[in-house]
Amino acid sequence: MTEFPDLPSEVRAFRQRYPEVRYVELICLDIPGHFYGKRYPIDMLEKVAAGGPLKLPQNCVLLGAQGGLHPIGDYCFHDGDPDAPRRLIPGTLKPVRWEKQLMGQMLISSDGTDAPIEFEPREVLARVMQRLHARGIRPVVAFELEFYLFDRALKDGLPQYPRDPLTGDADDQPNLHIERLTRYSEVLHAMVDTAREQGVDANVITAEIGPGQFEINFAHCDDGLRAADQAALFCRSTRGVAMQHGYRASFMSKPYLDAPGSGMHVHVSLYDAAGNNLLNDEGQQALRHAVAGCLELLPHLMPVFAPNHNAYRRYGSRVNAASRASWGFEDRDACIRIPDSDGRNLRIEHRLAGADANPYLVLAAILSGMEYGLDNKLQPIAPLNEDRQSGIDFATDMLSAVAAMESHAVVKEKLGAEFVFVLSENKRHDHLDFMNEVSAREYRWFL
Template sequence: MQSKSSTLLAEVRTFRQNHPEVRYVDLIALDIPGHFYGKRYPVEMLEKVAAGSPLKLPQNAVLLGAQGGLFKIGDYCFNDGDPDANRRLVPGTLKPVSWEAQPLGQMLITSDGTDAPIEFEPREVLAKVLERLHRKGIHPVVAFELEFYLFDKKLDDGLPQFARDPLSGDSDDQPNLHIERLSRFGTVLDDMAQTAKAQGLDITVITAELGPGQFEINFGHLDDGLRAADWAALFCRSTRGVALKHGYRASFMAKPYLQHPGSGMHVHVSLYDPAGNNLLAAHQQQPLRHAVAGCLELLPHCMPIFSPNHNAFRRLGGTVNAATRACWGFEDRDACVRIPESDPRNLRIEHRLASADANPYLVLAAILVGLEHGLDAGLEPIAPLNEDRNSGADFPLEMLDAVRAMQHQPALREGLGAEFVDVYCENKRQDHLAFQQEIHAREYRWYL
């Protein structure tokens, strides 16, 4: 059996043989707001890292705010000496980058699996949740769906403009699911899909969504939750790059237009035992009810994860298929937790609340903790929307209220880690306050 270092070394050497033009590789990881940070390594130095040389980056890079600034969070950032922390290469993620002007490679890095993982690193948080579930004999199978908008590359006084139809030159106004929009934007969409596949992502269905220039990409189901979240994160990065290459902007911003639907991150999750039996389908689907109840009970306390910024809260109200209460239903897209029609083998939940710009590692971790909580406690859910259209529980619709609801919830602190919850909540609180430190022109129009 090959050691991890020999496997990684073989991966790097094979990459160099197949891509001799590549001189640098971006080593990247996702921070708390969902942005990639990292370093650009000469490819020959990457061989040394693969062979076992240390790979260190500042620990507090994970804590950067949405605009890249550092916040004082406990002793982090300003009273800890800004220490380095070990990272490791994620096997199987070294791939060519085709959307940059120069030939590059990229590879995921993480602190999970190192001697001292960073407790608040998103990928490490998910890794701990998955490890705990595996010890309980629970094996999730996961699939993400991501919505995004295409815009014109040029902004108009900072505001996004509709993507122009390549055929007519007009703004795209094809209706929901219209196949003609897929044809007219086929060149850029095909490049996005092929680029994603070159990154090792299993892209399946592409849909034209309701908003002008809005699309949805579905991924294949995976029995590796970390890899499924990797796919979602990497797709966002490559899609933005490919769009720019074709003269567009791609954005996963939750609510770019007030008058059009927002963009969501839908996550399908089924749970299996070690023998491959669907746990949710056992005992006349009673475990499904427990899992749904757990998700709904914790959902109001997870809003800073599902709606991670001011704009994301704008998506929750007055739009198609975006719930404003914690609710569930069978084949009901108005529900936060939808149960798609399926046979017992494929019975699953579809969690529909998170915005497309949420951190996929943390979204999946929060969903799994909710499922675990419901199964462990044997909870019973409220009535589904199919039985009562008014069924549901309120959840916070403003960031500071959401942070207060999250920070002291016992099941979340236990399931996600108390240190992570404290750090994450303070990061979101500080980010929100920083966002408010600017007077918009509208305030002068209204109040001057």
């Protein structure tokens, strides 16, 4: 990512390179993982970059899964809907090529302002990162995201398999064959190229097992906030590029009941200021402590890892999505996999989150679990390599998951009590909205 000495120079350089750009979208991720923001004329962006005010309603962060506001405590309907300051995230001003007219976009956040929003996802992660940095711990992070391609048009509201660009047939034969990358190479390469232009260090492309399912990996990043920024921006650009090429891309956790779900896999290692891998300490006992902390907190963090009703359908499926909290060496059935590596690169791969989870919150939850395990020198349950039945139960429905999270003292300490309250209420109201419709199946069963 190009570094600039200050924000005004970044904006000036962008305008010189893209003189035809008239508007820039200033965007930020809400709790369910959707972008909100405003579209600014680019000359107004120069004023903001020079120190002008940038404010958006505080309650944008509280939007539900469908974009509506929920009555959460005194927020939204009893607080006057106040504005809150935001700041521009340096290095994130990039072109948007998937719109009909060339535009720009730039990330914004309340973290680092005079009045950060306690429950904003990026601020939640920023607090966790600050706590670790104060202790001399530097996380190195790499995201991997699975997604499906569908035909752009829905049929009776349901997704259709994507059409093979070479044959025109529906891609209904799930497999891992390299030829699938060849057939879809035009759209996949455009996704990677566009992501890189957004500052996302995307690299390896894999054809996954599901029909029209793929995975794209990112390089390891020594800035946790930037790693999560990249994951969020990748989802946005991938959807845009897919539409350009006649497809619909989705990070929905479980679009097909009879095919694998899509996961967000997060690789995390911890280093000290001298570059030593802390997980390798004490003959790798530190690794076991970190794993144990993640496993102990995992059942109380499910609303983060599985942010909607569909996400819970992924657990217990036959392909690489566990139904209990578990770990193992080189074991993809485990929630926490330890890839084979030397001591320098020792890391965990946290595989539980759905691909549509909020990357800031997922990373904050993982790091908090690792920190908790290291601080208390916890010992994990047996790995799956030793006992295939090893595991800790976790909730597989939204209301039970919220109940397990909202009263847990350690989770509130690590992520913030106000955030836990807001997230729990947000998910509870989403559940009520989701249930507020009589489905065709109900008529078939009960009419």
